[in-house]
Amino acid sequence: MGRGPGTLENSPRPGRRLWAHVVRRCLLVPFLVLAPLAAVAPRGDQRFNLYWHGGLFRDDPLRIITHTIATTETYLRLGNFRPLGRMTEKTLDLLVYIGMQQLHLPATVLLRLVTLGAAIAVTFAVVLLAESVLTRGRMFTTAPSVVALLLPYAVGAGFVAAGRNSTTTLFGGLYLSTTALVLLVAVAACRLARMRWWHAVFAVTAGGALAVYNEPAYFAVPLATAAVLLRNRFVLGQGARELLRSPGVRFAALLWAGFLPVFGTVRWVIRGYCADGGCYHGSDMVVDPDSLLVLPVRMLAWTPPMSWPAATERAGASWPWGILPVVALLVLAVLALRTLKISPEADRPAGRALAGLALTALVLLTFGALPAALSVEIHTYYPGPALWQQGWRDSAVTAPAGMLLVATLLAFAARTGRRSAGLVLAVLVLAATGTVAANRAYADAAAGWEASQLDNRIALALGAFERGRAGDARRCALLDEALRSQQDQPSKQQRYTDSLNTAAEDLAGVPFCRGNTP
Numbered sequence: 001m002g003r004g005p006g007t008l009e010n011s012p013r014p015g016r017r018l019w020a021h022v023v024r025r026c027l028l029v030p031f032l033v034l035a036p037l038a039a040v041a042p043r044g045d046q047r048f049n050l051y052w053h054g055g056l057f058r059d060d061p062l063r064i065i066t067h068t069i070a071t072t073e074t075y076l077r078l079g080n081f082r083p084l085g086r087m088t089e090k091t092l093d094l095l096v097y098i099g100m101q102q103l104h105l106p107a108t109v110l111l112r113l114v115t116l117g118a119a120i121a122v123t124f125a126v127v128l129l130a131e132s133v134l135t136r137g138r139m140f141t142t143a144p145s146v147v148a149l150l151l152p153y154a155v156g157a158g159f160v161a162a163g164r165n166s167t168t169t170l171f172g173g174l175y176l177s178t179t180a181l182v183l184l185v186a187v188a189a190c191r192l193a194r195m196r197w198w199h200a201v202f203a204v205t206a207g208g209a210l211a212v213y214n215e216p217a218y219f220a221v222p223l224a225t226a227a228v229l230l231r232n233r234f235v236l237g238q239g240a241r242e243l244l245r246s247p248g249v250r251f252a253a254l255l256w257a258g259f260l261p262v263f264g265t266v267r268w269v270i271r272g273y274c275a276d277g278g279c280y281h282g283s284d285m286v287v288d289p290d291s292l293l294v295l296p297v298r299m300l301a302w303t304p305p306m307s308w309p310a311a312t313e314r315a316g317a318s319w320p321w322g323i324l325p326v327v328a329l330l331v332l333a334v335l336a337l338r339t340l341k342i343s344p345e346a347d348r349p350a351g352r353a354l355a356g357l358a359l360t361a362l363v364l365l366t367f368g369a370l371p372a373a374l375s376v377e378i379h380t381y382y383p384g385p386a387l388w389q390q391g392w393r394d395s396a397v398t399a400p401a402g403m404l405l406v407a408t409l410l411a412f413a414a415r416t417g418r419r420s421a422g423l424v425l426a427v428l429v430l431a432a433t434g435t436v437a438a439n440r441a442y443a444d445a446a447a448g449w450e451a452s453q454l455d456n457r458i459a460l461a462l463g464a465f466e467r468g469r470a471g472d473a474r475r476c477a478l479l480d481e482a483l484r485s486q487q488d489q490p491s492k493q494q495r496y497t498d499s500l501n502t503a504a505e506d507l508a509g510v511p512f513c514r515g516n517t518p
Contacts, residue, residue, distance in 0.1 A: 015140070015141065015142045015143040015144075016140075017342075018143045018144050018149075018342060018345060018346060019140060019143075019144055021149075021338070021339070021342060022127060022144050022148050022149060022151075022152065023124075025149075025152035025153070025335060025339070026120060026123045026124050026127060026152045027120055028152075028331075028335065029123070029152045029153055029155075029156035029332070029335070029432060030116060030119040030120050030123055030152075030155075030156050030159060031116060031120075032156070032328050032331060032332065032432070032436060033156045033157070033159045033328075033432055033435050033436055033439065034112070034115065034116050034119060034159055034168070034439065035324075035436075036324060036436060036439040036440040036442075036443045037112055037115075037161055037168070037169065037439050037442070037443055038109060038112045038113075039108055039109060039112070039443070039447075039456070040108070040112065040161075040169060040442070040443050040446050040447075040452070041108050041446065041451075041452040041453075041455040041456045041459070042107070042108060042111055042455060042459075043164060043169070043170060043451065043452070043455070044164075044170050044171075046093075046111070046170065046171065047455050047496075047499075048492075048495040048496065048498075048499040049089070049090075049093050049499070050093050050096055050097060050107050050111065050499075051097070051107070051462065051499040051500055051502060051503035052093075052495075052498065052499035052502050052503075053089075053090045053093035053094055053097070054093055054094055054096065054097020054098070054100070054101075054503060054506070055097070055499075055502035055503040055504075055505065055506035055507075056502060057090060057094050058094065058097060058098060058101070058506055059506075061091075061094060064087050064090045064091060064094070065087065067090075068083050068086050068087050068090070069083065071086075076266075076269060076270060076273060077273050077279070078279050079270055079273065079274045079279030080215075080270070081212060081266045081269075081270065082212065082213065082214040082215075083212050084209060084212050084213040084214075084217075085174065085178065085213045085214030085217065088174060088177065088178075088213075089171070089173075089174045092114055092173040092174060092177075095110075095114060096110045096111050096114055097503070099113075100459075100462065100463050101507060104463055104464055105463050106456065106459035106460050106462075106463040107459045107462065107463065108455075108456055108459045111173075114172075114173040115168070115172035115173050115176065117173070118172060118173045118174075118176035118177040118180065119159055119172070119176055121176070121177060121180040122155065122176050122177075122179050122180045122183070122396075122400050123151070123152055123155045123156065123400075124180075125179070125180040125183035125184055125187070125400075126151055126155050126183060126400050126403070126404050127144075127148050127151050127152070128183070128184070128187045129183045129186055129187055129190075129227070129360070129404070130145065130147045130148055130151060130357055130404060130407075130408070131144060131145060131147075131148055132186070132187040132190040132191050132227075132231075133190055133227060133230070133231045133235060133353075133356060133357045133360055134147065134235060134347075134349045134353050134354075134357060136235060136236065139191065142347065143345055143346055143347050144346060144347065145346060145347040145348070145349050145411070146343060146346045146347065146348060146349075146411050146414065146421070147349065147354070147357065147407055147408055147411045148346070149339050149342075149343055149346050150407040150410060150411060150424065150425070150428060151403070151404065151407050153332070153336065153339075153425065153428035153429060153431075153432055154403040154404070154406055154407040154410075154428050154431075155399075155400055155403045155404075155407075156432050156435070157304050157403065157428060157431035157432040157434070157435050158302055158304060158399035158400060158402065158403045158435070159399070159435060159439075160304055160307040160308060160310075160311055160391065160399070160435050160438055160439065161311045161391075161438065161439045161442035161443070162301075162307035162308075162310040162311055162389060162390055162391030162395065163310040163311070163386075163389070163390040163391050165390065165391060165392050165393075166307075166310070166390070166391025166392070166395050167391060167392075167393055167395050167396040168391065168395070168439075169391075169442070171393070172396075174214075175216060175393055175396035176396050178213065178214060178216045178217050178396065179216060179396045179397050179400055181213075181217060181220065182216065182217060182219050182220040182223060182364075182397070183223075183400075185206065185210070185220040185221075185223070185224050185255070186220065186223045186224040186227040186228075186360075188224075188251070189224040189225075189227060189228045189248045189251050189252050189255075190224075190227050190228055190231050190248055192247045192248050192251050193247060194247055195247040195250050195251065199247075199251060200250075200251075200254055203251050203252075203254035203255050203257075203258065204254050204255075204257055204258035205258060206255060206258065207221060207254065207255040207256060207257060207258025207259035207260075207262075208258040208259065208261075208262045209258075210255075210258075210259055211258075211259045211260075211262035211263040211266065212262060212266065215371055215393075216368070216371075216393065216394075216396060216397055218259075218263070219364065219367040219368060219397060220255075221252070221255045221256055221259045222363065222367055223360075223363060223364050223367065224251070224252045224255055225249075225252040225255075225256070226359075226360055226363040226364075227360045227363075228246070228248035228249050228251070228252050229243065229249065230356040230357075230359050230360050230363075231248070231356060231360075232246055232248065232249070233356065234352050234353060234355055234356025234359075235352070235353045235356055285371075285374040285375060285376065286374060286375075286376050286379065287374060290379055291373045291374050292373075294372065294373040294378065294379065294387060295366075295369055295370065295373035297387045297388055298369035298372040298373055298378075298387070298394060298398065299365055299366065299369040299398065299402075300388070300402075301369075301387065301388050301389065301390070301391075301395075301398065302395060302398040302399040302401075302402040302403075303402065304431045304434060304435050304438075305431075305434070306388055306389060307389055307390075307391060307395075307438075308434060308435070308438040309385075309389045310386075310389040310390045310391065311438040311439060311441055311442040312438050312441040312442070313445075314441075314445035315441035315444065315445060319437060319438070319440075319441040320434065320437045321437075322437065322440060324436060324437075324440050325433055325434075325436050325437040325440065328432070328433050328436040328437075329429070329430075329433040332429045332432055332433060333429055336425040336426070336428075336429045339425060340421060340422050340425055343421050348415060349411075351412060351415075354408055354411060354412045357404075357408045358405055358408045358409060358412075360404075361401050361402075361404040361405035361408060362405055364397065364401035364404070365397075365398055365401040365402050365405060367397070368394055368397030368398040368401050369394055369398050371393070371394055372392055372393075372394040375392075378392060407428075410424045410427070410428075411424075450485070451485065454478070454481055454482060454485060457478055458478055458482070458500070461474065461475050461478055462500075462503055462504070462507065465504070465507050465508050467508055467510070472510075472513065472514050472515075475500075475504075475512050475513050476513035476514075476515055479496070479497070479500065479512060479513045482496045482500075483496065483497070497512075500512035500513075
């Protein structure tokens with residue numbers, strides 16, 4: 001059986017009430033965990049892209065498509081091909097820019113709101129994946145499982161600002177939304193009850209699109225395949241012949257049919273460009289014995305206690321303490337007590353169904369860690385403890401996948417009664433509170449970095465654009481400071497100048513720094 005005795009087959013109202021409870025936790029827990037990062041300045045390419053993309057596309061958003069297509073060959077020669085992912089990135093940057101222009105707020109705050117929205121989307125998507133695997137019939141018509149009650153707390157605890165390259169702090173909107181997409185493709189495959197011709201067209205098209213989205217999006221195809229096979233075997237109890245003929249398996253096969261030709265062609269073209277080196281270092285992959293050692297490490301690096309040191313490396317020993325963590329603990333405790341109160345009404349999946357879900361999470365966790373295990377950048381710049389602690393682009397996948405695995409195992413352990421369920425919730429609440437404290441410590445450290453202070457002042461200058469001489473003088477001083485900070489990197493000096501001028505011309509019809517220009 002895929003559902004246990006807690007199923008409310010004839011009680012749709014309690015089912016809807018419990019689903020409303022889950023939805024509220026999916027909103028509130030990520031908000032609490034990410035609130036300390038609300039004013040952390042953008043870094044890396046986002047410092048430039050927010051203003052560059054916003055100024056270019058605000059009056060003509062459809063130009064995002066033509067602009068991306070026009071630069072396709074350039075990126076192919078650099079060793080990556082992510083046109084749909086780049087369109088998504090530019091769209092998110094445009095959303096931040098429009099918010100800045102309309103609300104006169106710094107882009108910093110709006111950037112973090114976009115990351116929060118993507119984190120909420122991931123939390124919902126993880127819950128939907130769990131229920132799509134565990135539920136035998138139609139979803140939402142009965143009470144959610146106990147796994148769904150635990151997941152908002154578990155996934156929220158994984159949103160750690162684990163260093164400057166963590167997706168919680170860098171390109172979070174892009175990579176977290178990509179993870180949500182990966183999970184939702186698996187949900188679609190699991191919930192397909194009957195294959196029609198338009199489903200086949202969609203599957204082939206979606207497979208091809210995933211091959212040109214970005215690297216994390218590739219995992220959607222193997223995850224959908226694994227999720228369908230495991231659900232059909234462990235939850236529905238299908239035999240080999242019935243399993244292979246199921247609509248979900250055929251849907252997954254058509255995903256592969258669309259994905260592999262496009263993926264293979266793109267990799268072949270990139271291999272021709274990059275065979276002699278010289279391509280983008282962040283896309284370089286290597287298969288060697290070290291990869292086998294790095295893979296299990298990165299499969300564990302998402303664990304909140306493991307990743308907290310990367311967020312708190314510049315903080316003192318007192319980083320777990322403070323008003324914000326205490327407030328977060330109280331709020332999370334109140335939310336968890338309510339969850340504990342209604343948990344007897346939740347569905348209790350059978351052990352076999354939970355095993356299928358745990359294996360699904362393990363598949364996603366393995367594939368999520370694979371790019372880091374093969375990455376030349378990780379092998380070069382993440383020595384020793386950094387491999388265990390520092391986040392990277394894989395974190396957007398491994399943290400939700402790992403927390404899904406943890407929540408599933410904890411749900412299995414908590415099947416014995418209310419007391420064990422309370423202990424499980426207490427552990428998750430403490431983990432989420434620790435992440436709040438770690439994120440607060442990271443934000444405190446980031447606020448003291450000269451580069452962050454400069455980029456925050458630039459964001460303020462553009463958010464509240466002053467058109468007079470005094471405002472121009474302040475902006476010229478900011479631009480001079482930015483150019484001095486990059487004096488050994490002419491390309492970044494040029495990007496600062498171009499991106500800020502593009503935004504200022506769009507906002508006010510003048511360069512960012514007019515100087516002595518009349």
